[in-house]
Amino acid sequence: MKPPRFDYHDPQTVPEVIALLGKLENARLLAGGQSLMPMLNMRLVAPDHIVDLNGVAELAYIREQGDALLIGAMTRQRDVEFDERIRTRSPLMHEAVLQVGHRQTRNRGTIGGSLCHLDPSAELVAVAAALDAVVTVQGASGARDIPFAQFPAGLMTSALREGELVTSIRFPLWRKGHGHAFIEFSRRHGDFAIVSAAALLEEDGAGKITRASLTLGGIAPAPVRARDAEKMLAGARASAELFREAGEGCRKLEVMEDVHVSAAYRRQLAAVLARRALEKAHERVARN
Numbered sequence: 001m002k003p004p005r006f007d008y009h010d011p012q013t014v015p016e017v018i019a020l021l022g023k024l025e026n027a028r029l030l031a032g033g034q035s036l037m038p039m040l041n042m043r044l045v046a047p048d049h050i051v052d053l054n055g056v057a058e059l060a061y062i063r064e065q066g067d068a069l070l071i072g073a074m075t076r077q078r079d080v081e082f083d084e085r086i087r088t089r090s091p092l093m094h095e096a097v098l099q100v101g102h103r104q105t106r107n108r109g110t111i112g113g114s115l116c117h118l119d120p121s122a123e124l125v126a127v128a129a130a131l132d133a134v135v136t137v138q139g140a141s142g143a144r145d146i147p148f149a150q151f152p153a154g155l156m157t158s159a160l161r162e163g164e165l166v167t168s169i170r171f172p173l174w175r176k177g178h179g180h181a182f183i184e185f186s187r188r189h190g191d192f193a194i195v196s197a198a199a200l201l202e203e204d205g206a207g208k209i210t211r212a213s214l215t216l217g218g219i220a221p222a223p224v225r226a227r228d229a230e231k232m233l234a235g236a237r238a239s240a241e242l243f244r245e246a247g248e249g250c251r252k253l254e255v256m257e258d259v260h261v262s263a264a265y266r267r268q269l270a271a272v273l274a275r276r277a278l279e280k281a282h283e284r285v286a287r288n
Contacts, residue, residue: 003040011050014058014138014167017051021163022140024049031074031113034105059112059167062086067173073112073166075122078103080111089173092130092180092198096123099182102190112166115148118156118222121192123184126217129225130198131171139164149158152222174211177286178202181277184217185259185269193218194261195269199277201233203285209233214246214274219255219266226250226274235277238282247275 009024011017021027027049030036039045053059059074062083068088071080080097087094098122100106100114114124115135128135133148153159160166174180184196196217204208209241211219212233214226229246236242250270257263 001041001043003037004043004046005070006047007049009049010055011051011053012055012057014056014166017053017056017165018138018140018163020049020051021165024051027051029053029116031116032076034101034107035113035117035119039176052279053165053241057271064089065170069171069173071111071169071171073115073168074110075112077101077106077109077114078109080124081106088136089176090131090171092182092200093124093127093171095180096127096182096198099184099189099193100125111169115151116145116158116160118152119192120155120221120223121184121194121196121218123182123193123196123217125180126196126198126215126223127168128171129217129223130200130213130215131174132213133172134170135166136168136170137161137164138167145169145170149225155221160165167240174200175202178211179281179283181284183273183277183280185273195219195266195273197270197273197277199274199281201238201278201285202283203238203282209236209238214250214278216270216274217248219253219270221256224253226253228252229274233278240279243275243278243282246278247271248272250274 030050030052059072061072063070127150135146138207179201181199184193186193198215200213212230214229217223229249251267255263255266
């Protein structure tokens with residue numbers, strides 16, 4: 001399989017990228033290429049121009065910024081995997097990235113590319129939803145911030161406007177000692193998840209939950225925050241029964257079906273994985 005013909009562009013700065021996007025018709029941005037290149041080879045997309053972001057060095061970094069981590073859009077998933085700040089300050093992201101594809105794909109895949117591709121089952125997409133990430137995009141009219149809850153505009157479609165590109169993503173940090181868990185069910189390790197669950201918990205010294213985040217991936221066109229479950233958890237004392245009830249509540253969420261599994265199967269997975277993720281997050285809460 002070979003891609004259709006296209007003109008190749010190799011900008012070195014963000015302003016160069018924006019200038020190219022402003023004058024080229026039917027152009028696609030190339031980040032890590034782990035999604036775009038197969039789509040080109042299978043003729044699922046046929047752009048007239050490919051604008052390669054790999055020469056734009058300013059888009060690759062990981063920085064601490066106050067109570068958040070700021071990650072450049074062209075940061076490789078491998079760098080996310082091995083960064084000590086992410087491992088210690090955002091362990092949910094570290095646990096999730098280990099389940100992204102395989103080492104070979106993480107060597108090339110980028111965090112910005114994953115978020116823009118917006119596969120419903122993508123692990124880093126679910127993490128962005130769980131952490132209330134903020135996506136910074138830039139175009140000819142300047143930069144703007146998009147809360148991740150507003151970033152998906154439809155199935156595998158982002159809220160980017162014509163001529164814009166993602167430059168960075170801001171991930172708010174939870175306080176030290178919080179519990180976390182990222183669990184997914186897939187046919188084989190490295191496959192996209194059929195359903196995933198991301199849980200974050202903060203508790204006081206008496207075991208009462210003071211803050212909770214529960215996100216399900218793979219059940220809808222974009223990750224779903226289980227808001228009703230989060231409200232149930234906040235203020236309650238952690239227990240196996242509480243987590244079971246929160247998981248069962250996820251059966252009420254609207255889920256999709258496809259050639260892989262039925263909607264009923266996804267509801268079952270959502271309930272079970274949500275419960276397991278909450279239990280695991282609770283076990284990891286630091287008891288100070």
